[in-house]
Amino acid sequence: MREVFQQELREVQDRLVEISSLVEGSIENAVRAFNDSNVALAETVIEDDTKIDALAAELDEHAIQILARQAPVARDLRIVVSALRISASLERMGDIAEHIAQLARYRFPDKVVPTSLRATFAEMGRLDVEVAHKLTELLRTEDTRLAEEIRDEDDKIDALHLSVFDKVLGETWKGGAAETVDATLASRYHERFGDHAVSIAKKVRYLATGDWAPQRAGA
């Protein structure tokens, strides 16, 4: 019985890694669609979100079945409950990738943000992909050093997010209202990936070490 249960927990983990890996691919495609105005890639992200939603729903059903059949307690129970929460965050990251892809599609053939902001968004996008990749690796390996790295990269993403507002509100900003709206929403979406990744990383770290770092406000 115990062995069956360990096998089932491994399957939960494998499914989380699979979903995280898909989310990572979607974020990569979304930021590329956004930076390069690639409308075909944007369509792919929008289609893939349905797949991510379905896999997250399947994982949730699987986790609930484990709770019903195995009635886990203590750490095992917390692993299953955490899996449900992590799947909800991953699903939300997929939604946000879709929002970014939709911005790229609406503005096609124009780019979403003007030249003066492109380097900033390229860097935010690069960090988002890196954070998503580290998240997949963290879920696969439970190497908690990755959780620290994710937190550090989230700080960099937050700083870039603020720098977008500095630019938009600065004297050299030449964008009209449409560019300002787009830059605001796009920056907010790019920034949210990091928050979700930090929140997931905290859960994995807690499971691996039993040490629950205090929540940061608004995370």
Added chain:
Amino acid sequence: MREVFQQELREVQDRLVEISSLVEGSIENAVRAFNDSNVALAETVIEDDTKIDALAAELDEHAIQILARQAPVARDLRIVVSALRISASLERMGDIAEHIAQLARYRFPDKVVPTSLRATFAEMGRLDVEVAHKLTELLRTEDTRLAEEIRDEDDKIDALHLSVFDKVLGETWKGGAAETVDATLASRYHERFGDHAVSIAKKVRYLATGDWAPQRAGA
């Protein structure tokens, strides 16, 4: 044993109603702080978010203890798992109320949005408070007609959210970049309450009827 369990489930429900009621109060205070530039009320919202977070964490701990001690199955298990998800959504609604309060505080003594948008935001805020109130009642009574009403009001909130962009992108918009950024973020926050309420209402409706309405994209 069964009676103890039913008592514990009722306690979970009572706690959800309590948190929802606090969130409702925070949304009411946040939209009032926002519309009237009331900085003291904004501070209250920001403080109350800590309380909401703590109560949600306590409820989660309580739900996990029930899973460990009672090993519920079937519908009982789904009630407990849904409670964990509902508490996560309520906690997030508290965060968003805090974001709106922060906007009001940053701009004080100015108002966050210019005169031309005030009626729209007042109406969105009124609907947000109404939706939050109906959510508390839905959690208390499980009257699924409230779930339908919440969905209808969310549609109205979405329409108002789009109308903000129409105004900001229209020819009569006189706001500068700062007003445009603020209106964009404020509208997005006002709109998110409805999404979370619809998502919670779907879970309650599912538990009450066993009928899982298809998810709407981006909800």
